[in-house]
Amino acid sequence: MPASASGPQRPRREFNDLNVRFVTANGDLVTAATRPGLRLLEVAQGAGMPLEGTCEGQMACSTCHVIVSPDWFEKLAPASADEEDMLDLAAGVTRTSRLSCQIALDGEMDGLTVKIPGVSRDMQFG
């Protein structure tokens, strides 16, 4: 049973929650509330983004490819050599491309914004 309201308005988010934003191939913005510790791929799939993640994070498919906004790209831990190799095989790769299965969310990533690669439109960033 919820406690009765004691203030004008409770903060909407829990302490450890963070929001990740996805820009779809059509340019729509989808915000997903999530928690640190999950991989970006899991959050994207949970938000309905069309990332197959076929190899489930084994860096053997590149179907989890996303394009990170430039400001966020600089803040992320760099890609490993294996990730870079797999990105070379991804369609529509840009200089801010990453494999979403290799991005573990932490509490500093509130507002992380990535684009889901499309097949027919130019990227909005990257």
Ligand code: FES
């Ligand atoms: Fe296959 Fe990320 S899920 S490389």
